[in-house]
Amino acid sequence: MKYVIRKMRTEETGLLEDFLYEAIFQKNNKNPVPRKAIYDPSLKIFFEAFGRKDDHCLIAEVEGKVVGAVWTRVFPDKNQGFAKMEKTPELAISLYKPFRKKGIGKALMEQILLLLDSEGYEKVALSVQKENPAIRLYERLSFEIVKELDEEYLMVYYFDNDPQNLTGKEVEASEDIDFITAMQADL
Template sequence: MTESDLIIREIKKSEISLLKKFTYTAIYVPQGAQKPHKSIVELPELKIYYENFGTKADDICLVAETGGKLVGAVWTRIIDDYAHIDENTPSLAIAVEEEYRSKGIGVRLLLEILRKLKEAEFSAVSLSVQKENFAVKLYEKAGFKVVKQNGGELVMVKTLGKV
């Protein structure tokens, strides 16, 4: 896969059902730990990331496509989740298929959704991440700051400037 093979675009309505799979992909599994059963995404605290996605005006999703295959997604919505800050700040979720990680896809997805959120005039975006997740460095580079720590989990917020 080359950089020019990768397309970042808005999700199509026909693809929204894939957010359930990407919610599972987004779950951080520490080195050597066993992956949870796929049914974990049926838990209410995870279902809110994908259930009825696209029905609220603040639901935004971008996907990474290469060779006709969706290999990553980033999406935001205002929900009462682990990263909830307030009723005006969307929570961000991001997932890249394992075999496509460390190729810059996550960076491109993140930067593009931050641009879209600015255009939509959101003042901030939040996310929740495990402290030992390598993605913490990506979020810090993108300007996210830790605002809360709960055990091994960090809540990070990025203030968005004007477009």
């Protein structure tokens, strides 16, 4: 499956609400988490007023349709977010169900790590439900579990792991680095 990974455009920030809901691990499809959950103060901070200096988002497109996103925020108050780590981006990622397990999520993760490394961050954190199979992807990318909570793990990627070795794929970027083009999924 051919896909394109690019930076999110300003007019697309509204998509983050949909992708935050998609990022919620649904333990039981018969009784899904209600969509209004994303407006809880602990979650809406991941999309509300997105576009600040330290906000980054990459979008995945298939045939011109946005199918996934990975984004990070550095919260101004270290008591916000799940990681509660000062000057540390917190990461969220999601793909629409038909586009999962096709290598797109891995490519999004690799590219956001490369982007954050180029920005000079020391680490990036994410929170993941213990039952979420995405944990295996995060571990393969060298995220480490740094804290275990009742239902989730806090995982951190340290940039001294040399993210240049994340992928053997060559990425062709336009001159303004706004687009990362035409990668072929091999998974």
